[in-house]
Amino acid sequence: MSRFDAFLAGFEFRTATPQYEPGDELPVIITGRDGDDALVRIGDTRLRLPDTDVAVDDEVRIRVTAFDADDATGEAELL
Amino acid sequence: MWAANAAEVGAALFPAVTFLLAGLLATGIGTGYGTTIAFVTLVFPAGLLLGTNPILLFGAILSGAVFGDNLAPVSDTTIVSAVTQDADIGGVVASRVKYAVAAAVPAFAAFLIAGATMTTTDPAAGSGVTAGAAWGLLHLIPVAIVIGTAIRGRHIVEAVSWGLFTAFVLNVMLGYFDLVDVGVSDVLVFMAPESGLVTALDTAPLIGAVIETVPAGEAGVGGSLYNGAVGFFPLIVLTLLIVAGAQIMRQGGGFEALQRWLLDTVATTVRRAEVTMVLGTAMVNAMVTINTAAEIAIAPYIRTLGRRFNINGYRRANILDANTSALGYIFPWGGGVLAGYSAMQTLPDEYGWFTVDMVVNPAAVFPYVFHGWFLVAVFLIAAVTGFGREYVSDRESEEVSRV
Structure with missing residues (x-):
């Protein structure tokens, strides 16, 4: 990310x-x-990682496997 | 005064211009308290001479301090906000420009309108002061050196040290040429009871300049260099106590219980979580006089609440710092307001025409700290509308670079 982009990020x-x-x-x-x-x-979107052994507050990378846009819910797996 | 005359800034425009200049200085040097004291001592009397409303002018100075405290990369609140939320300082500053500008534009307009409509005082007549001297601007050199050194990537302690050294040399030289009433002993002085050794040292070349003989009861150390450092001890002790208190609360489970209650009953959606973060930070800062200490106390809550909704480090740091910066300069017991008020109380001794009536009551200024109020409002609106919101999956904050 360039310096200029950093100013516009999130705008x-x-x-x-x-x-x-x-x-x-x-991530x-x-x-x-x-x-x-x-x-x-x-945010208010919820993803579930079935049978996944990670602790709350861990920072991980995931891959979304299913997503319901109406409900803003889905499933994902650990990478 | 000289610059104001040269630019023909009238009484009505003076608050708006003061807000901009105080904001620039505070952004450069990173201390809102320092900016408030400098502007109250140097610019406030000049504004009164032009006939500017004193309460509005004090509000403009505090607003500039809020702007700088919030945005400056070397501000203590900026550093605390970035480090506690695991975000790099450069990224944090870049990401908060949009909020700062969104609040500063209406604040500047408000100062223009209030400056034009609020009753002004009679220009202090008979003060005998009609123009300042251009050499007064030399005082900006140490500030420029601090900013330049910091931007070149030197450690902030080194940058400030160079500024202090330059300011010392500059003021002693100006004092030597009778341009200001400053001598070496105003900067640092050791006051000792009279004895053979002290008398010998007092009359010695060079070292004698910082030694004074005084009656036994008045012995001590003085001067602005010493007093400035001593002034920070209450903040250091308060910070240590707050950190210790927070640690006890964490170990005892109180932190966890409060966090759980907030998450279960108050912060149930991302909007409500962000509004809770804004109001929680504002509330703690409204209660604690020194805003950096308040920020350290609330930072762990902001971190956990935000992470529970995958809000990234930049957004969390911005919510934390904006309200910390703003509230510290609004309420009468806020450290910034008190620092300015204390400086103002020295003005009657400094200027013969400055009467005690001209000192602004700290309780009167809070409605006029426009930038502070707008900054809180911008963040409440941002929390509700999602303006500027960033999730961890949008952009991860870079590693913290600890200054």
């Missing part, structure tokens, strides 16, 4: 429910656990 009205597509790879912070599943909340 927009960002949605509370960011949308993703299967295949998207992204995230693990925000919760539900039994064996890890949960990632990005």
Whole structure:
């Protein structure tokens, strides 16, 4: 990112429910656990990582495997 | 005064121009308190001579201090906000320009309108002061040296040290040529009771300039160099106590309980979480006099709340610092307001025409710290509308470069 880009980054009205597509790879912070599943909340969008052994607050990279745009929920796997 | 006359800045324009200049200085030197004291001592009397409304002028100075405290890369609040939210200082500053400008533009307009409409005082008649001297601008040299050295990547302590050294040499030289009433002993002086050794040292060349013989009860160290350092001890002690208190709260589980309650009942959506972050920071800063200490106290909550919604480090640092900078200069008990008020109280001794009535009551100035209010408003609007919001997946903050 150039110096100029750093000034313009984030210069927009960002949605509370960011949308993703299967295949998207992204860095995230693990925000919760539900039994064996890890949960990632990005704004009000919720992603579930089934049977994933990571702790809350861990910083990881994930790949989105399924996403429901209406609900802003989906599933992802650890990379 | 000389610059104001040269630019023909009238009483009505003076607050708006003062806001800009104070903002520039504070952004350069990184200390809002220092800027407030410098402007109250040097620019405030000049404004009164032109007939500017004193309360509005004090509000303009504090607004400039807010701007710089918020934006300056070398400001203590900027550094705390970046380091506690794991974001690099350069990226944090770049990402917060949009908020600072969004607040500064309406603040500048407000100072123009208020300057033109608010009643002004009679220009201090009979003061005998009609123009300043151009050499007064020489005082900007040390500031330029600090900014230049810091921009060249030198450590901030080194940059400030060069500024101090230049200011010392400059003031002693101006004093030597009778342009200002400053001598070496105003900068640093050791006051000792009279004895054979002290008398010998007092009359010695060079070293004698910083030694004075005084009655036994008045022995001590003085001068602006010493007093400036001593002035920071309360902040150091308060910061240590707050960090210790926060650590005890963390170990005892209080931090976790409060965090859980916030997440379960208050911050249930990303909008509500960001509004909570804005109001929480504002509330703590409204209660604690020294804003850097308040910022250190609230920083862990902002970090955890923000991370629970994958809000990236830049956004968290910006929410934290904007409200810290703003509130520290608004309420009458805020450190910045008190620093300015203390400096103002010395003015009647300094200028014969400056009467005690001209000192601004700290409780009167809070509505006029326009930039501070606009900055809080910008962040409340940004939290609700999502303006400037960035998630970790949008952009990861770079590694923290610790100054």
